[in-house]
Amino acid sequence: MANLVEKAINHKLNRRSFLGLSAGAVAAVTLPGCGLQKVDADKAAELSQKQGEWITAACWHNCGGRCLNKAYVVEGVVIRQKTDDTHPDSPDFPQQRGCARGRSHRKMVLGADRLKYPMKRKNWEPGGGNKELRGKDEWVRISWDEALDIMASEIMRIKDKYGNASFFAPAGGSGGGMEPQRLLNAYGGCTERWGNVSWGSWPDVYSTVTGLPNNGASSGNDRFRLRDSKLIILWGANPAQSSQGLPTYNYLQAKKAGAKFIVIDPLYTESARTLGDQWIPVRPATDTTLLLGMAHYIITNNLLDQSFLDNCTIGFDADHMPAGADPKENFKDYVLGTFDGTPKTPEWASEICGVGVDIIKKFAHEYATTKPAAIISGGAPARINNGEHLPHAMMTLAYMTGNIGIPGAGVSPNMHNSATNAGPALVQPGGNGIPKVNNPIAKSRINSGEMWDAVLDGQFTESKGKKVDVNIQMIWNWFSHTLNQRAGATRGIEAHKKVEFAVAQNLFLTTDARYSDLVLPVTSQWERLGGLLTGNREILIYHTQVIKPLFEAKSDMWIVAEIAKRLGVDTKIVDPVSEEQQLYNQIAGATVMKADGSGYEKLVTFTAEDIQALGAKGAPQTGRISYQEFKEKGIYQVPRSRGDKLEFTSFEDFLADPVGKKLATPSGKFEIYCDTLSKKIDKIGFSTKSPIPKYDPPREGYEDGVKDGYPFQIVTIHYYRRSHSTLDNVPWLREAFPQEFWMNAGDAAKLGIKTNDIVKVTSRHGVVIRPAYVTERIMPGVVALGEGAWVEMDEQAGVDKAGSTGIINGHIATGQGHSGYNSCNVKVEKYDKPLEPDYKWPQRIIF
Incomplete structure (x- = not known):
């Protein structure tokens, strides 16, 4: 064993082995203004032997882990990744180790399916054009000037014709903070979405x-x-x-x-x-x-x-x-x-x-x-x-x-x-210093379980017994993957085809982007200056820029600032604090709990030279660790031991x-x-609850399924290959973790279904197809499907081939406005057409 380890440490990559370790892919290199470029095998092998630098890379997705992720970069090329090795591992002071998803980040950030240029739908025109072609139209590459002009002109046209409430920001809801939301708020406001999602009731x-x-x-x-x-x-x-x-x-x-x-x-x-x-x-x-x-x-x-x-x-x-x-x-x-x-x-x-x-x-x-x-x-x-x-x-x-x-x-x-x-x-970041921009029409807020119906029917519930008219004519998607990840995606697709203008800014042609008229490519966290990420209560991660921006991708803030100029909105309202100053504010404001648990103290020591090097303004300060140490390690983890003053119940x-x-x-x-x-x-206003806990059979719960002829209850599970929907487009992860449909062996036998048979799953709201995984690991009468798969509609057959749970789940508003993903009834049958494994599907590569 020792000999094997020594060989591994001293191994020198040659031309053939480099290509083998790259799974047949040619290395991806980033050069300023060039985006991704292919290099031949000889160049790849040469780069693998050169001295590079380990950079703390953002692993920013919403899995809850937020572990330490480092990228080894040689002349702009991400050669490999690693996870936490900043200290010896132990149960009391464990390393913050990444998972398969975090270790696959370079296959996402540097994926061939990254959006490269602004683009518009071929049959789009002001007012929508042929809106039914959304989701299947061709794309036309356009310049940033044209894209920004289209955005500004459509925003102005729709506001003049319908008013600010006609703008729908499904990714927002905070009244500020996120860049497009700030612009819309500064321009008179917009209609927002609200409702609990992950935490249920x-x-x-x-x-x-x-x-x-x-x-x-x-x-x-x-x-x-x-x-x-x-x-x-x-x-x-x-x-x-x-x-x-x-x-x-x-x-x-x-x-x-x-x-x-x-x-x-x-x-x-x-x-x-x-x-x-x-x-x-x-x-x-x-x-x-x-x-x-x-x-x-x-x-x-x-x-x-x-x-x-x-x-x-x-x-x-x-x-x-x-x-x-x-x-x-x-x-x-x-x-x-x-x-x-x-x-x-x-x-x-x-x-x-x-x-x-x-x-x-x-x-x-x-x-x-x-x-x-x-x-x-x-x-x-x-x-x-x-x-x-x-x-x-x-x-x-x-x-x-x-x-x-x-x-x-x-x-x-x-x-x-x-x-x-x-x-x-126990350790927390400071604020970025950006003041909030309030939404002047903040009362125009639609529950997640009602939003697509509101777009289609022109009404939403403001409170008990009070319906309010609304005329949504523009949907602006960014940040989250709303169309894919909220219940009722079937209605959501209809809603996107109804409005006069739909726009998305993203890294990829996600479901939101696919059903839009205009798509704007944005930079990933790997291409930006840096920031802080929180994970469990004991850590704070400082990630920095790994690569130059790819192709013509721009930051969200740059995009909205340019649109603001065209709308006549003061850019100092939309973009009031530089990226460098925001980063400094977060680090300088970071605090850590004192060892005796009595309160917080500054985390980071800043010298005048440190602040100048960051390009920010501020006063030197003394903290627990130096800025240089924080940047080099990329993480601060609070030392813990049994019996310390930081335990909690x-x-x-x-x-x-x-x-x-x-x-x-x-x-x-x-x-x-x-x-x-x-x-x-x-x-x-959606339902009622007794003051004491009782059993109130949920809509589309077990009893409704028995009554209505949908004999199976479906549960939508978090899945290894993605964080919600993020990373679902990475071929490595698709191959490693197939999107299977779980079914009890006894139930499957009654329907003549075996593992790997393609099955059709039908709810009251939509239809998906998937290969079956027949097992005793799920109770009879229950089926399961991983949430987050990107919708891939077969329009002719009327089915989603990817197995998106958003298609299956109902667009239902109840209780406090939470999403009822796990009260849903389905029926299952064998499907008579083949389905190729999704890791073999063509990537959504545009240009």
């Missing part, structure tokens, strides 16, 4: 029931306190696949310390395989019944932590209801069926959720008699239509057993960048003193009866 429920102003993501335990847990329940959480970076590694340390893991999921996930001591499959969108069945068992077997309920909660029983509330509306009597005649027994729950009665009882007993126990939910179980009861019931179960406020206990949707590491950020202070440390709720306690939440959901 957790945000309003968690914040209102607990009084904490967040969605629960940073609540629970940090990675050291998880080692105190005796039982960890991963409820619809699959960190091994969905939360990249360190979460699975951190969970392994808890397992080694003695924690038992129970995984609740319709799929036998990678996390269940890695961590699970028990797998309990449950039907999607029915988890609330399982929780209520457990609650019934705990109540009737006298396993309650009555002291916790009495001192820390309100609404559990008739004796602890808030003033003015109907005593009959207490949670205990609802579970026992005292007034509605339906006890929520394990038998009742089993019929709906599909979990065996004995399993429910045993699970309930183990949870109620184990302390500390943590329920850690993913977002998936709560990404269901009218799903606010689910997090409320899950939190109530923890209150019933007193599993809150104790190191190792808790309940929260602890996922994404907070997975396994809850608590306030939610609600420790409240549990220690429920009277003196009241919560910011009307009662000062956890609200099992939460009238505030009920009124908030009612006022939003």
Whole structure:
């Protein structure tokens, strides 16, 4: 082995081996003003032997990991990548290692399918031209001057004819910050989108029931306190696949310390395989019944932590209801069926959720008699239509057993960048110094589940009982991949074909761009000056420019500043702070928690020379590390050890003193009866919710599928080969991780379906085709598909060949305006036409 390692270290690439390691591809080199150029094999081999530089490269996508990613650059060529090696790896001070996606970044940034020039649809003309050709028209290369003139003239024309509310910015919603949004706001405003996406129904429920102003993501335990847990329940959480970076590694340390893991999921996930001591499959969108069945068992077997309920909660029983509330509306009597005649027994729950009665009882007993126990939910179980009861019931179960406020206990949707590491950020960036530009028509905001209908039908819900007319005539897509990633993509495509003008700025011909009239190529983070990225609470990453801008790609800020000039908008409003100054502001303003946990101090020391070299203005300062060290390493990671002053468990202070440390709720306690939440959901206007957690069958849940002839429930899972939709175009990742359609072996046998057969999946909203993966790792009656595939419509057949879950999911607005991706019913059948693997599909290469 040592000999092999030595050979690998000393290996010299020759012409043939270089081409082999490049998977048959010719090296890509960037030269100023030239974009990508091919070099021959001899030149490639020559470059591989030259001295280069490791540069911290942005891994900026929304997977939650944000790990350290470095690119080795020789004369403008990215030769290879590596991940964190800044310090020795250990469980207490782990390296921030990248995954297959991060290591494939150069195949994305330097991909042959990068958009190279501004372009317009061949049959476009002011007012739309032949709008039905959007998505299949040819593209015509144009100059930047022509592209910017088209943008400005269409914006002015549409404003004059229809008013500012006719501009729709689906990627916005913050009222400022993102460049096109700033321009539209400065030009009189626009219609925005709003609504919870990733977190499902957790945000309003968690914040209102607990009084904490967040969605629960940073609540629970940090990675050291998880080692105190005796039982960890991963409820619809699959960190091994969905939360990249360190979460699975951190969970392994808890397992080694003695924690038992129970995984609740319709799929036998990678996390269940890695961590699970028990797998309990449950039907999607029915988890609330399982929780209520457990609650019934705990109540009737006298396993309650009555002291916790009495001192820390309100609404559990008739004796602890808030003033003015109907005593009959207490949670205990609802579970026992005292007034509605339906006890929520394990038998009742089993019929709906599909979990065996004995399993429910045993699970309930183990949870109620184990302390500390943590329920850690993913977002998936709560990404269901009218799903606010689910997090409320899950939190109530923890209150019933007193599993809150104790190191190792808790309940929260602890996922994404907070997975396994809850608590306030220990290191954080400063602001960029750009002032906010408010939207003058901020009330013109459309819920995500209503936006495409609003474009097509001319109306949206402003509040309960109040519909407002709107006439959207321009859609401007940037940053996010809205058409592909929001539910109801079938309606979204129709909406894009209806408006008079659709524009996208992106790196690639994404679904948004494909259905646009004008497409503007933008630079990636690798081509820009640099910036800071946050990941888990212990790290801050400083990435810098890796390559020169490719072809004619421009930054988003440059684009909007040029459009602003043509519109007569003051560019100082749109672009008030230089890129260099923004970067300095973020670094100089970065802070790190003191070792004793008493507060924050400056992170970075800046000298006058450092500031001058950055091209910024500012005063020298003293911090924990030098600017040069931060830039060279590309990361600062807070040193941690067991027992330090930085460990975290939610609600420790409240549990220690429920009277003196009241919560910011009307009662000062956890609200099992939460009238505030009920009124908030009612006022939003899409559906209603009882003040206590109940089972309210979601639209297109299990019951609707049985009733309407769609026998399978589909779950849309995060997938290895991409971060949401980002990186889905990388051939390496497509080949490594095929976009398969999961199906239970028994269900497949009944339909005559085998692995790799092409199947047609039909919902009420659209149709996709995909190769089947037949397995026992998914419960009967449930199917699964990875979210994020780029829509590839076969217009003649009326199917999406890529398997985009946006096509399958419904355009439905419920609850607090969250997206119900996992309450959706489908039917499945064999498809009679072949489908080539998508890694063999032609890339979307334009010019």
